[in-house]
Amino acid sequence: MTRFVKLFIAVFALAWSHAAFAEVRMHFHSFNGSVLFGRYPHAFVVLEGTLSNGRAVNENFGFSAKKTTPAILNGPVKQAIITETPKMIRKTNRHFTLTISDAQYRRIKAEMIRWRDAPGDYYSLETRNCIHFVGRMAELAGLRVEYPQKMLRRPKKWLNHITGLNPSLGASPIR
Template sequence: MLWVRKILVQAAALASAVLILPCGPAQAAVELSLYSRELGSQFPHGFVRIEGTLDRGGERIDASYGFTATLVSPAILFGSVRGKVEPVGEGYIRSSDPHFALTLTDSEYDNVMAAVVRWQALRQPSYNLNRRNCVHFVADVAASLGMAAEVPRGMARRPRAFLDSLVRTNRAWLQQRAARILREPSEEREERRGRDPEADGA
């Protein structure tokens, strides 16, 4: 039965092809997103979110980090207070603005986490509204990846303005990295218009 022989030959060929296919894990990727939230029922805030799967070991990552005062009170207006790195809830994330997202290598993920650990280990009182707040934390995470992330004068308390500035300053770097721009920066004149450079921020 010739047709039976042909079917068996085809089946054997298919089985051989399956055996030589790569059997490693699917392509892994970890994505970092940078967020801001403007005034509402709480202070403005900036934070980062990391999601995905590491190449090494296939560990699943889903975490967020922001830096804030342990207790938000009038004391933050007069000097340094205790600070902490804390996760951000899903509801808070949904009501915030993602500015951009990019894929990290495992070593870049390690750099980001090293920055997070440094901030977690700061000597108390670690939070200062003008010199060490959520904006400076996000800037340090960005700098750990090689971005130009100096906090411009007047943006230390303005997470959205800072992240818009970060995108403008690093546009070529982000394009080279195939980052996804999720919020186009507002015009610079909007950032410079007669706002109090010491507007409140987290």
């Protein structure tokens, strides 16, 4: 074997093994909330793993109002993308996990930026809250999504509903 062929095989093997370890997992979480502790029920996604270029991914995103005031009840308000600490994530409900492609990861990140940077007042308790945000992320990952009116303020119940709509997940509802 020539030196060139050996080098080609080594580079190909290295690239192949690197791609084999690439995997980004997307976890769907809910937080039950507690008025006593100042946190409302919430849904968010966690992305972790490695892209095919070797870049590590460890991110989480939820969509919320920038400020929690009574103005939320009167219509759209300024929005914010919020992240949770590892300690807080451990206290939440992980409903199910998907493996996503690099392309899906890029679309999810781009969509998060669109929601974060939308002009004007973009957060709406009724039409664009954390559930709608997580639902959009789920759609980009290939899941079937619905938004029953009675679940729009109940993230845990809503994610259990999404679990039922997508039996291929192999997940069970969280009690």
